[in-house]
Amino acid sequence: MWEFTSPRKILFGEDALEYLKEIEGNKALIITGKTVKKLGFAEKVSKYLEEAGLQTKTFDEVEPEPSIETIVKGAKLAKEYGPDWLIGLGGGSNMDAAKAIWVLYERPDMEVGAISPLEKLGLRNKAKLICIPTTSGSGSEATWATIITDSAGRTKLELASKELVPDIVILDPQFPKFMPPRLTSDSGMDALVHSMEAYVNQWRNDFSNAMAIGAIKIIFEYLPRAYNNPDDIEAREKMHVAATMSGLAFGNSQAGLAHSMGHALGAIFKIPHGRTVGMLLPYVIKYNVGKTAELYVEIAKSIGIQANTNQKYIETLIQAVKDLMEKVSVPFSIKDMGLDWKTFASELDELINRAMVSSETITNPRIPDEEELKRLFTYAFNCTEVDF
Amino acid sequence: MGYEEKLLFLSEEWVKRFVEELNKNQIYFEAAKDWEGDFLFIVNTGPKVKSEIILYLDLWHGKCQDYKILPDRSAKKTEFIFEGSYENWEKLAKGELDPIKALLVRKFKLSGSMSKIMRNVKAASELAKNCNRVPTRFL
Ligand SMILES: [Fe+2]
Numbered sequence: 001m002w003e004f005t006s007p008r009k010i011l012f013g014e015d016a017l018e019y020l021k022e023i024e025g026n027k028a029l030i031i032t033g034k035t036v037k038k039l040g041f042a043e044k045v046s047k048y049l050e051e052a053g054l055q056t057k058t059f060d061e062v063e064p065e066p067s068i069e070t071i072v073k074g075a076k077l078a079k080e081y082g083p084d085w086l087i088g089l090g091g092g093s094n095m096d097a098a099k100a101i102w103v104l105y106e107r108p109d110m111e112v113g114a115i116s117p118l119e120k121l122g123l124r125n126k127a128k129l130i131c132i133p134t135t136s137g138s139g140s141e142a143t144w145a146t147i148i149t150d151s152a153g154r155t156k157l158e159l160a161s162k163e164l165v166p167d168i169v170i171l172d173p174q175f176p177k178f179m180p181p182r183l184t185s186d187s188g189m190d191a192l193v194h195s196m197e198a199y200v201n202q203w204r205n206d207f208s209n210a211m212a213i214g215a216i217k218i219i220f221e222y223l224p225r226a227y228n229n230p231d232d233i234e235a236r237e238k239m240h241v242a243a244t245m246s247g248l249a250f251g252n253s254q255a256g257l258a259h260s261m262g263h264a265l266g267a268i269f270k271i272p273h274g275r276t277v278g279m280l281l282p283y284v285i286k287y288n289v290g291k292t293a294e295l296y297v298e299i300a301k302s303i304g305i306q307a308n309t310n311q312k313y314i315e316t317l318i319q320a321v322k323d324l325m326e327k328v329s330v331p332f333s334i335k336d337m338g339l340d341w342k343t344f345a346s347e348l349d350e351l352i353n354r355a356m357v358s359s360e361t362i363t364n365p366r367i368p369d370e371e372e373l374k375r376l377f378t379y380a381f382n383c384t385e386v387d388f
Numbered sequence: 389m390g391y392e393e394k395l396l397f398l399s400e401e402w403v404k405r406f407v408e409e410l411n412k413n414q415i416y417f418e419a420a421k422d423w424e425g426d427f428l429f430i431v432n433t434g435p436k437v438k439s440e441i442i443l444y445l446d447l448w449h450g451k452c453q454d455y456k457i458l459p460d461r462s463a464k465k466t467e468f469i470f471e472g473s474y475e476n477w478e479k480l481a482k483g484e485l486d487p488i489k490a491l492l493v494r495k496f497k498l499s500g501s502m503s504k505i506m507r508n509v510k511a512a513s514e515l516a517k518n519c520n521r522v523p524t525r526f527l
Contacts (some may be wrong), residue, residue, distance in 0.1 A: 001493045116502035117492050159503065203489065356419070359488065359509040370418065 004207040004252045005144060005162050007131075012171035012241055014233065017132070019170060020048035027055045029083040029127075031074060031098040033062040036090040036134055039178055045089055045132065057081050059101075062090070065149045065156070066097040068112050075104035078127075088131040088166070091187070092138025095131045096146040099164045102129055112148055115159040123163045131166040134175035136226075136239040137187025137274055139194055139247020141169045156267065165251075171244055173237040181227050184239075185328035188223040189278030191215065191243040192324075196281065197256035198249035200288060200295045202363045205253060212249035213302045218242035220303045220320065224327040257368070258284040260358035261376065264351045269344075271337055278330045279337065282318050283379060284364075286386035289314055291366040333383035344381055351377055394525035397481060398431065398441050400457060402522060407445075407452045409521040416518055417450035420511035424448055425504070428461060430471035436527045437474045447515075468500035478526050481519040487512045 011019045028049045030042050037043075037060040046056040059074050078086070078101060086105070088098025100112055106123050115121070123129075131141035140146070145160040179187070195212040198204065218238050225235035261284075262277035289296060293310050300307070300317040307313040322332070331337050334344060352373045355361055361368070368376060372388070379386055395402040410416055424447075431441040444464050446454040458464055472480075476495045479485040488509050490496045498505065505512060 001495075002489075003493070113503060114501075116506070118498055118502045157503070158506065160506075202486070357508060357510050359506060362488070362509045362513050363486075369415070 002203075002205055003162075004205070005165050006248055006252075007142060007166045007169045009167070010169045010171065010244065012244075013237060014173060016170050016172040017044065017048060017174065019168075020045065020130075021051045023049060023052045023054065023085065023130075025052075025054055025084040027057070027081060027083040028085040028087055029078055029081055030056060030058040030087045030089055031062060031101055032058065032060050032089040032094050033064075034060055036060075036094065039134075041089060041134060041175060045087060049085075049087075054085070057083070062094045062097040064093050065147075066093050066100070067149050068151055071097060071100045071104060071112055071148060074101035075108075078102075078105040079108065082126075084127050086127050086129050088129065088141075089134065091133065091135040092140040092147075095133065095138070095140040095166075096148065098129060098131065099140075099146040099166075100148050100159070102127065103161075103164070112159070113150075113157055115146070115161055115164075117144075117160050117162065119161065121161055121163045124167075128167040130168045130170065132170045132172070132175070133240070133243070135179055135183060135187045136176045136236070136243040137190040139191065139243055139250065141166060141171075142244050142247030143251035145251070156263075169244060171237075171240045173233050173240055176226075176236050176240050177230060177233065179230070181230065181329075184227050184230070185223075185330060186272045186274030186278070187243065188219060188226065188239055188274070188328065189281075189325070189330055190274030191239070191246040192219045192223070193258050193262075193274075193277040193281050194246035194250040194255060195219070195242075196285070196299065197258060197360075197364075198246070198253035199299060200292045200365050201250075201253045201256050202365060203254045208249045208253035211245045212253070213299070215242040215245035215249060216299060217302055218245075220324060223324065227328045254363040255360045256284065256364040257287070257355075257361060257366075257376075260355045260360035260364070261351070261373070261380070263358065263360075264354035265334070267354065268347050268350060269339060275330055275337070278325060279332065279334070280380055282321055282325075282332075283376060283386050285314070285318055285321065287368070287372075287376060287388075288365050295365075334377075334381040335383065339381075341381070348374065348377060392523045394523045397478065397524050397526050398443060398457075402524065403443060403455060403457060405522045406518065407455050410452050410515070410518050413514070413518055413521065416511070416514040419450075419514045420447065420508070421450040423450065423508055423511050425468055425500075426464075426466040428458070428464065428466045428469045428471075430461060430469060431474050431477050432471055434473050434475070466500075468498065468505075470496055470498055472496035474527065480516055481524060481526075483517065483520065487516045
């Protein structure tokens with residue numbers, strides 16, 4: 001037995017935001033961060049909700065990598081205000097925060113760290129959740145996970161519950177249009193890696209596969225367009241949809257080694273998530289190929305690659321990934337991300353430890369031991385092609 | 389030569405051998421070196437099992453420090469209880485069922501902190517894989 005969980009309703013395309021005018025309820029709490037608020041997005045959302053006859057309030061204190069303190073503060077506000085809708089507006093951090101605030105609002109007896117797939121949370125007694133992503137990448141709007149950082153800022157709690165999947169998702173291209181090229185590229189690569197990893201993961205299934213392949217096709221075609229021309233609204237819309245499809249793919253399968261290695265690198269060296277997992281992707285494909293060549297051949301075929309042998313298919317696929325990376329200015333190695341060997345090497349053991357214990361490593365099609373992880377990290381630092 | 393008697397899954401001899409193998413298992417040791425926490429592993433009653441089988445394992449820093457088959461679940465208070473049917477235990481031991489996935493689809497029930505388990509998935513998976521090291525027969 002396995003299951004596919006998804007939001008009840010996904011509105012997408014130009015003017016999708018207008019769906020808010022049809023929402024029935026009394027009060028909505030918009031949960032977002034300062035940047036998104038400054039862009040006027042929260043105001044837009046609340047205007048539509050007011051047209052629907054709801055009162056609104058905005059909590060705009062979510063920081064990148066939201067902390068437990070922020071969640072507690074947001075939940076306190078929710079308790080005082082008493083909304084029947086929570087709106088997570090922004091990138092992955094804001095939506096993750098909305099999910100966690102929602103739990104504490106519904107369950108004041110609970111602590112953030114206790115959120116777990118086995119715990120019956122009993123959400124939706126007080127409020128429902130709408131997620132409105134403004135970047136095209138994290139997929140948080142479609143997943144049952146939320147990442148919250150503990151008070152000391154050292155440990156990221158990766159929490160999950162199927163109840164956290166939002167009720168409604170709104171994908172309106174007017175928001176990602178404002179992403180600068182760098183963010184377009186980072187978030188778009190994140191989405192690509194979600195789908196590529198979900199497709200070959202041990203937890204893959206027919207539903208997640210369909211979402212993954214659909215998204216991969218879109219990303220190869222439209223990411224360079226969105227990167228080169230921020231106002232290409234068709235490309236923005238396609239990338240926005242693909243990011244959510246990728247969320248549905250990895251949310252119902254699992255991400256893999258590029259993510260466990262990427263999370264370790266991101267946590268220690270504070271480098272952007274999407275860029276990091278994107279940079280790692282060619283290494284991970286090459287490493288996985290021995291176990292799952294035929295799955296990578298299927299991916300290659302889906303983006304129109306033609307070849308005579310499996311090996312040729314895979315070589316061409318890796319080249320296509322690298323071409324895409326080049327088009328959207330993703331570095332090819334850890335070194336190219338600006339780290340020097342000494343700094344990197346001093347943290348190598350910690351990187352290996354962190355990547356080793358992650359569930360994304362365990363469900364990857366090929367599971368590395370410490371020695372192989374060391375080589376993978378080192379190869380990725382030096383831009384060496386994986387040969388083992 | 390090379391023939392080794394197969395031990396009945398979860399019998400006294402099987403558990404003894406499982407623990408001996410676990411304490412020699414370098415891969416498990418590495419994966420679980422930070423783990424602290426004891427378990428009751430319980431096989432629920434069903435067509436093949438008349439009364440619950442209860443295995444106590446005290447797992448500490450990559451080793452098993454103590455183990456026992458208990459007469460009933462109240463005999464020991466542990467941080468974790470992991471329980472399921474004999475059929476699912478058999479699948480887990482044969483490597484046909486991944487322990488974390490099994491929890492997510494409720495083939496097994498866990499009492500204790502799931503988030504602590506999720507931070508140690510590698511250890512959980514290597515613990516299950518250690519069954520491979522014991523020549524096993526099933527009911
Ligand atoms: Fe990601």
